[in-house]
Amino acid sequence: MSDFTPTEMMTIAAARALTNDDVCFVGIGAPSAACNVARLTHAPDITLIYESGTVGTKPDVLPLSIGDGELCDTALFTVSVPEMFRYWLQGGRITTGFLGGAQIDRFANLNTTVVGPYDHPKVRLPGGGGAPEIASNCGQIFITMALSKRGFVDKLNFITSMGHGEGGNHRERLGMTTKGPTRVITDLCILEPDPVTKELTVVSIHQGVTRAQIIENCGWPIKFANAVIDTPVPTETELTTLRDINARTKKAHQGNKEAA
Amino acid sequence: MARLTSLAEAISENVHDGDTVAMEGFTHLIPYAAGHEVIRQGKKDLFLIRMTPDILYDQLIGVGAARGMKFSWGGNPGVGSLHRFRDAVENQWPRPLEIEEHSHAAMANAYEAGAANLPFAMLRGYIGADLPKVNPNIKQVTCPFTGEVLAAVPAIRPDVTIIHALRADRKGNVLLEGIVGVQKEAVLGAKRSIVTVEEIVDELDPPSPNSVVLPSWAVTAVVEVPGGAFPSYAQGYYARSNAFYIAWDEIARDRDSFQAWIEENVMKAGPEDFARHAKKAA
Numbered sequence: 001m002s003d004f005t006p007t008e009m010m011t012i013a014a015a016r017a018l019t020n021d022d023v024c025f026v027g028i029g030a031p032s033a034a035c036n037v038a039r040l041t042h043a044p045d046i047t048l049i050y051e052s053g054t055v056g057t058k059p060d061v062l063p064l065s066i067g068d069g070e071l072c073d074t075a076l077f078t079v080s081v082p083e084m085f086r087y088w089l090q091g092g093r094i095t096t097g098f099l100g101g102a103q104i105d106r107f108a109n110l111n112t113t114v115v116g117p118y119d120h121p122k123v124r125l126p127g128g129g130g131a132p133e134i135a136s137n138c139g140q141i142f143i144t145m146a147l148s149k150r151g152f153v154d155k156l157n158f159i160t161s162m163g164h165g166e167g168g169n170h171r172e173r174l175g176m177t178t179k180g181p182t183r184v185i186t187d188l189c190i191l192e193p194d195p196v197t198k199e200l201t202v203v204s205i206h207q208g209v210t211r212a213q214i215i216e217n218c219g220w221p222i223k224f225a226n227a228v229i230d231t232p233v234p235t236e237t238e239l240t241t242l243r244d245i246n247a248r249t250k251k252a253h254q255g256n257k258e259a260a
Numbered sequence: 261m262a263r264l265t266s267l268a269e270a271i272s273e274n275v276h277d278g279d280t281v282a283m284e285g286f287t288h289l290i291p292y293a294a295g296h297e298v299i300r301q302g303k304k305d306l307f308l309i310r311m312t313p314d315i316l317y318d319q320l321i322g323v324g325a326a327r328g329m330k331f332s333w334g335g336n337p338g339v340g341s342l343h344r345f346r347d348a349v350e351n352q353w354p355r356p357l358e359i360e361e362h363s364h365a366a367m368a369n370a371y372e373a374g375a376a377n378l379p380f381a382m383l384r385g386y387i388g389a390d391l392p393k394v395n396p397n398i399k400q401v402t403c404p405f406t407g408e409v410l411a412a413v414p415a416i417r418p419d420v421t422i423i424h425a426l427r428a429d430r431k432g433n434v435l436l437e438g439i440v441g442v443q444k445e446a447v448l449g450a451k452r453s454i455v456t457v458e459e460i461v462d463e464l465d466p467p468s469p470n471s472v473v474l475p476s477w478a479v480t481a482v483v484e485v486p487g488g489a490f491p492s493y494a495q496g497y498y499a500r501s502n503a504f505y506i507a508w509d510e511i512a513r514d515r516d517s518f519q520a521w522i523e524e525n526v527m528k529a530g531p532e533d534f535a536r537h538a539k540k541a542a
Contacts, residue, residue: 019295028338035298051364052439065501069493072438081286081311081442083370085365090384109388113361118394124349126335126342127284129312132389133365162388174387175408229478252504 003232006187007146009206011242012234014098014144014185023047025134026098028066030144031098033242034088034185035214036062040241051130053079061252063244070252085130087136097138099131100145103153106220107170108143108163108181110135111156116221118158128160135161140179142180147186153219159165164198189214190231199223204232262432262479267456270481271297274452277305278327279419280449282309283316283373285492286441287337287500290317290422293488294456295535296526298422299323300446311367315508317410318342319349319354319526321357322331322518324384328358330416332367339505343512353515361395371442373415373447385411403488421450424489425474426496429464438471438495447474456485458497458538465541474496498537517540 004012014034018024020043026035039046047056052067056076063071072078081090088094101110102125110131116122127130135141141163145151163181164170171180184191190204202214202224213221234242267271271356275281275298283291295316308329314336314410320326322344339521348357362370371380392398392411401412406531424441425434435457436443440509447453455474467472476482491501511521 003383052288052441054439064339064505065287065500067337067439067441068497068502069288069438069499072288072495080440080444081364082368082445085368085370086383090365110377113390120391121350122344124334124341127331127333127334127361128363128389128391130364132387132391133383133385136387137384159390160390165388170388176387253506 004239006206007214008068008239008242009231009234010144010185010187012238013190013206013231014142015041015238017142017183018043018046018096021046022096023049023094024098025051025074025094025130025138026237027099028063029100031100032062033245034144036245037169037238037242039226040245041238049088051081051084053081055085055088061247062249066210085133089133092137094114094137095139097134097141099134099141099143101143103156104184105156106142106144106151106164107167108184108193108200109159109165110143110161113158115157129228132159133196135163135180136176136178140180141180142183142185144185146215147188147217149217149219152217164193168196173219179181185231188217192225194223200227202228204229209234250256261488262455262482263429264430264432264475264482266359266459267294267297267485268301268484268516269303270454270483274420274454275303276419277303278305280307280309282418282421282444282446284310284421284423284446285489286312287441288439288441288493288495288531289424289436289443289489290314290492291422291456292490292492294422294424295320296529297524299325299451299526300391301408309416310375311364312337313345315342315505317521318344318512321345321348322512323522324354325412326357327355327358330360331363332362332364334365336505336508339509339537343509347515355460360397360411361391362398363389366398366411367416368442370416371449374417375445378415380412380414382410382412382443394450398532405523416449418445420448420452420454422454423447424485424494424502425457426457426458426494427461427464428455428482428498430460432477432479432482433464434474434482435464435466436472436474438465444474448478449518452480454481454483455479456488457481458488458494474498487534487536488531490537498539531542
């Protein structure tokens with residue numbers, strides 16, 4: 001087995017969460033890499049959907065935005081944005097939403113809106129985009145982001161999209177019938193909500209990572225499941241697939257730098 | 261019937277100080293050339309609407325053309341922050357920016373409601389999210405049949421919508437293909453509309469009877485501006501310049517370098533300067 005980076009492990013562990021039968025709403029960045037690695041390895045028939053309206057897309061290089069031409073060129077079909085959000089997402093056709101985030105709390109609520117008060121933010125982040133309704137309308141949600149104290153915080157300034165809210169059966173109490181976040185894949189470990197409290201709990205640790213490292217990089221006192229397993233290391237196929245698509249992507253995004 | 265005109269005339273006749281203006285295009289077909297003409301003509305106090313304010317709205321905000329903005333995701337896709345937008349919200353530079361923030365689903369529904377001549381849109385949305393606490397334009401309605409409580413947002417009815425399309429015929433009928441976003445809804449919901457196109461052709465010849473066509477009688481002005489969506493793209497004409505989107509991060513991070521860029525590439529330029537980007541895709 002060749003060496004691999006924590007980010008490569010994260011992307012590959014995230015890819016493994018997806019199955020061939022999934023219809024997956026893909027967020028940009030790390031989720032997009034993971035979803036396409038899944039498609040190019042163990043899940044060739046997975047349906048990838050980007051919020052720009054492209055359905056069943058098979059990009060050869062990773063898009064920089066959610067609406068690159070590559071997504072439309074390789075899609076089974078492309079719909080308008082209102083149709084995407086009304087018929088396909090709200091219509092309950094999406095099994096899995098794959099999100100990233102700037103900040104997450106122990107109940108997998110996400111903040112991509114502001115750091116500091118909303119009216120006078122210290123840092124103004126891009127906002128929610130599709131996330132609030134992806135989080136409530138997809139069958140389940142996977143989240144991928146690197147484990148750090150800045151990202152995994154004790155309390156969010158703003159809930160952009162709801163995970164398990166205050167924990168327990170909060171989603172049910174609000175009338176939601178979808179599962180919400182079922183797995184959070186980081187560069188050090190994999191977290192899943194406790195079946196009852198819904199608090200994120202470490203269930204799998206990547207090779208070479210210690211419990212102390214995980215505790216050190218999390219903004220709340222993180223819990224470990226009774227049975228924690230070792231995350232299987234990336235296979236040669238997984239690593240080659242990821243590195244190839246990253247190389248193709250880097251090459252494709254260079255080039256025309258001419259000003260408008 | 262749409263008037264085939266110049267970009268300068270289309271903007272001066274249809275965009276007025278204080279107007280509510282939607283420039284749409286979901287990554288694809290963003291009307292950069294038209295937006296730059298709005299900047300050159302010094303339009304001010306605009307209330308901007310756009311689902312994904314990207315570089316074009318960063319430019320309009322950075323020059324101080326906007327008093328407010330309604331949006332659902334304000335970033336440079338895959339790159340990071342919009343620095344001019346952040347400077348306006350965090351430091352009120354060059355002027356304060358009133359924001360009305362929604363989710364994509366709500367904005368898409370609100371555009372559709374505007375096109376359908378309805379006063380508001382409803383959706384199963386914002387459940388457990390904090391935006392309704394900070395945006396008084398997110399309210400609730402109860403279904404009269406089931407009792408389900410749904411989110412409600414006002415319809416989007418811009419004074420003027422500006423989009424870029426692939427081509428138009430000489431009567432001003434307009435064709436869009438590829439990622440069509442919310443452009444049809446944004447045009448139909450607006451009082452006036454300006455469409456820039458890659459080319460004007462004798463026969464529109466839509467590729468399919470179901471192609472997105474905006475008829476001349478639903479559009480106010482049509483202008484031929486080849487390359488007018490650069491650095492976004494026009495399906496079948498030219499690709500998105502991801503390299504420019506990446507480069508913008510450095511240009512916009514600093515107020516001086518941003519202003520120098522605007523001076524050189526907007527104030528001293530014209531719509532004809534976009535033509536060099538318009539080479540047909542191989």
